[in-house]
Amino acid sequence: MAVEGDGCVALLDGLASPEDSSSLLEDLLMSMSRINRRTALKVCGSALAFPFDSRGYAKSPNETLNHASFGASGMALADIRSLTASPHLRLVAIADVDLNRTGEVKKLFPEVRVYQDYRELLAKEQDLDSVNVSTPDHMHGPITMQAMQQGLHVYTQKPLTQTIYEARQLSQVAAAKGIVSQMGIQIHSHPVHKSVVATIHDGAIGKVTEVHSWSGKQWGDRSPRPDRIDPVPDGLDWNGWLGVASERPYIAGWYHPGNWRKRLDFGTGTFGDMGCHILDPVFAALELTAPIEVRSEGGAPNAHSWGLDSVVRYNFPATPQTAETLSLTWYDGDRRPPREVTNLIGSRPLSDQGSIYIGTKGVLYSPYIAPPVLLPAEDFADYERPAPDGDNHYLQFVEACRGNGTTSTPFSYAGPLTEMVLLGCLATRFPATTLTWDALGLRVTNVQDANRFVRRNYRDEYQTVGL
Incomplete structure (x- = not known):
């Protein structure tokens, strides 16, 4: 669910994926009620004027990227700061399962829309160009995959995934869809x-x-898991934090943050x-x-x-x-x-x-x-x-998304x-x-x-x- 507050909307660290509805026809229909310059470019832009991106949308190298972050604090906040250092990237939305950890981002970006479920963000934010995935490891694969299935360029923190199979699948889909991708090993x-x-x-x-x-x-x-159940803090979607993992009780300090x-x-x-x-x-x-x-x-x-x-x-x-x-x-x-x-x-x-x-x-x-x-x-x-x-690892990504160079x-x-x-x-x-x-x-x-x-x-x- 989207959470309204202080002129902002809310974000997540969630898990899973709705259906891929990124076809040109679907985008056209969805755009009818809220057409603007950016949407018009995506749907009607001239292939002679601009190169096409992975979704078949016309894309100007001079445009500013509309960007979303999955994760709002810790490494996610560091990634947000580094990516938005570029004047060509605009943070428009974040998603974090723990709304208690979104305050700093909202101070820095008062207009940012905040979600508590990454799936809702991806379903509602139809003008995105790129995202960063800076969540716990177990959610890297599903969030990155869903973003790519929707044609979004992706900066994902290391390790790229939590399992070998996920890493192989992300590599194959990124190649097949022509996605601009970068893993967050900035020392590279x-x-x-x-x-x-x-x-x-x-x-x-x-x-x-x-x-x-x-x-x-x-x-x-080496310690065993504590044999206790603690109350879930207000503002934390524990089910969303678990994501792809099996259900289990919340234990304060054992998992999160x-x-x-x-x-x-x-x-x-x-x-x-x-x-x-x-x-x-x-x-x-x-x-x-x-x-x-x-x-x-x-x-x-x-x-x-x-x-x-x-x-x-x-x-x-x-x-x-x-x-x-x-x-x-x-x-x-x-x-x-x-x-x-x-x-x-x-x-x-x-x-x-x-x-x-x-x-x-x-x-x-x-x-x-x-x-x-x-x-x-x-x-x-x-x-x-x-x-x-x-080189600046983050700005490589921004510029590659804009059609300038590679990651x-x-x-x-x-x-x-x-x-x-x-x-x-x-x-x-x-x-x-x-x-x-x-x-x-x-x-x-x-x-x-x-x-x-x-x-x-x-x-x-x-x-x-x-x-």
Whole structure:
């Protein structure tokens, strides 16, 4: 339901999808009662004057985008601030299941229309061009898919989805519909990230044989779920917050607003939270494809929460940047690479997050969002390290939606990266077991039970076309 108040209307963090009614004829009929310049352009604009967007609507590169946000606080608010820094994007609506968390957006954008159900926003806001999806992980897939089914360009936070199947489907639909897409791994556009990729591609350390990456974050929990039921706060649509997930009682502080990252049904643990950031330059620099196999040797989840202290090892097929075999090992929480690996960076302190690339001609140490270091230092004294310029990740998206350039992490890139990370999350459910992965078939070939985690079942009211 839309919630009126203070000249605004209301928003969500919901789940599911109405029918796709984006055909040109339907839009024409819906526009009859409220025709304006923008609608007239969409319905009647000249193909000779403007390029067509994915919905077949005429689109001027000079137009301002009408934009909606799914999520209103935390990372969503950061995304809103960054996207609206462009003079060519106008925030017209938000959706958040917790109306208590919409106040700051309403102060910044007094005319914004606020919804508590994302489905209602998508059904009523017929003049949208683009959206950002900045909700808990379990809702990324359904909201992004419904927005794309309606022809909207999408900026979705990392991880792109909560399941491997959702990531594959979003990638395919974005490509089929010509959607402008971007995943929220903004460090991808940072000069430090670009420097790592360019240095590897320059052949500075030769063919890479192994990589070790880590994060000190601890988005997991060994404690059992509390055996209690708490009253749902006023202003929170608990059913909408659950979305695609199965029903369960509200427990204050256990899920909302922040601890959902730790929970199996809603987040993706430390690996899912930070893997798409830290493994992004690894994936790009080494031109990785899907892994052949994966094995977890760290902490396993319990009945409700992701584990702590993960150690996950992948094997990948060779690429032009790697030796014949490439192993990638991820560590989080209190786990770190072994001494023989950390010794390669000498007396330097190991950063809380980062990667070490081991090549046939040297080592690249890449602290997270800090300049990479080539070792042994004496071997690279005369090496001129590439120093590429950075870009604004958010404005890339805005301009691409306006027909100017492209994004750097479209779903064609972000989807496979997310699949790889989520396969590692899945592996933690089967400790000390090597899982062989059939990427084309989207299945584990040697442990049938693992395949029930490749895709999730949605609650009936949140069934989504394409998922």
